[in-house]
Amino acid sequence: MSSDSQLRLEPLPVPRTFDLEVVSVEDWTATLRRIVLRAPELRDLDYRVGQDLMLKLDSGRGLVNRRYTIRRVDLPRGEVEIDVVRHGSGPGARWADATRPGERLLDVVAPRGKITVDPGAAWHLFIGDETAIPAMFHMAESLPDPRTVRVLLEVGDALDAPPPPPGLAGTVHFVNRSGGPPGADGPLLAAAADADLPASRGRAYIAGEARTVLAVRDLLQRRGLTRDQMAVKAYWRRDQPNLDRGEPDPAE
Ligand SMILES: Cc1cc2nc3c(=O)[nH]c(=O)nc-3n(C[C@H](O)[C@H](O)[C@H](O)COP(=O)(O)OP(=O)(O)OC[C@H]3O[C@@H](n4cnc5c(N)ncnc54)[C@H](O)[C@@H]3O)c2cc1C
Known part of the structure; x- marks a missing residue:
């Protein structure tokens, strides 16, 4: 099954690897947890709306990748915001439940993903x-x-x-x-x-x-x-x- 249909208007930014620090954790809705991540190197992050971050998280059996969409970026502060669904089980949901400001996340890859807006579409x-x-x-x-x-x-x-x-x-x-x-x-x-x-x-x-x-x-x-x-x-x-x-x- 191919679930990925893509729109490529121009070359996408080349993904880079970052070590990020959790700056804040806040419950935005009953299920969505807003997490802000920071690194000086994010000040020149190039990304397209719709692209995501790939986090390396502990699954209990080793590290696994989990992807979360870039919701907002504050380039001068070197910060990126993600909103994570707290659905209960899984390395990503457990991480979102437990993370606190000061946690460091190593080898985060950004930006990932190929889907972005088509500015030429009529609607x-x-x-x-x-x-x-x-x-x-x-x-x-x-x-x-x-x-x-x-x-x-x-x-x-x-x-x-x-x-x-x-x-x-x-x-x-x-x-x-x-x-x-x-x-x-x-x-x-x-x-x-x-x-x-x-x-x-x-x-x-x-x-x-x-x-x-x-x-x-x-x-x-x-x-x-x-x-x-x-x-x-x-x-x-x-x-x-x-x-x-x-x-x-x-x-x-
Ligand atoms: C490109 C991309 C961008 C994404 N952006 C976001 C984002 O911005 N925010 C976000 O929250 N997620 C986002 N996701 C989805 C997220 O990566 C998945 O929900 C992922 O499964 C979460 O990993 P986990 O370790 O919590 O659960 P897993 O280990 O993958 O799954 C454990 C169990 O939880 C169930 N499960 C997984 N996700 C959900 C869910 N949402 N609701 C109910 N049950 C679930 C699975 O079916 C499984 O039974 C994105 C995924 C991709 C590929």
């Missing part, structure tokens, strides 16, 4: 679950014409819905799964089925649970979007840990 539809909120908000707020931007995000309940960024004047709609399990495709599929798809050539960005993103892609394709109008990325797979390289197993 932009961003679709994802909680794990995709950082990517969708950052990409959406980077666009100059908010009238062309729609964001559809699945959250567990109302307490999990973060305030949309002030710079994002497009439409943000939260799909509430009302306590249902994350990664079941129903709520997001229903929202995608209702989403307005103007006839002009737009672009859809889809990220989140592996089976869900493919189901949403197939639905939008049935509704008339072509594959090259969609940037699709599997971030995690329900009931299965990501591979040590930080992505869900594509073999399923």
Whole structure:
């Protein structure tokens, strides 16, 4: 299965390796933990909105990679912010629960990822679950014409819905799964089925649970979007840990 459809407008920045320090840890919503990381070398970080950091974290059996989207960067301070879903188990979720200011993270790779915004698209539809909120908000707020931007995000309940960024004047709609399990495709599929798809050539960005993103892609394709109008990325797979390289197993 290829869940990665890419848009390349210009060469992407070359990934570099950083040793980072945790500067602050704050609960942004009931499930999203905002973590700010710092290193002097981040002052000249080059990245595209939608790209991510790859952290090396202890799994109890050695180090594994886990990827988190760059939500915001403060270049003068050498800081980068990530928002991590506290879903319970796994090296990434355990790290987010336990980390405190002062922790050092070695050999962090940034920027990773190939999906970024297509500034030439007539409209932009961003679709994802909680794990995709950082990517969708950052990409959406980077666009100059908010009238062309729609964001559809699945959250567990109302307490999990973060305030949309002030710079994002497009439409943000939260799909509430009302306590249902994350990664079941129903709520997001229903929202995608209702989403307005103007006839002009737009672009859809889809990220989140592996089976869900493919189901949403197939639905939008049935509704008339072509594959090259969609940037699709599997971030995690329900009931299965990501591979040590930080992505869900594509073999399923
Ligand atoms: C390019 C990229 C960017 C990403 N950006 C972000 C981001 O900004 N913020 C973010 O929070 N995540 C993001 N993710 C997703 C995150 O890397 C995965 O959720 C990852 O599985 C977390 O690792 P873990 O060690 O916590 O759990 P794993 O060891 O991978 O999995 C352990 C168990 O937890 C389950 N699980 C994993 N993730 C979730 C979840 N979100 N909800 C419920 N159950 C889950 C698995 O199905 C498995 O049963 C991104 C992934 C990619 C590939």
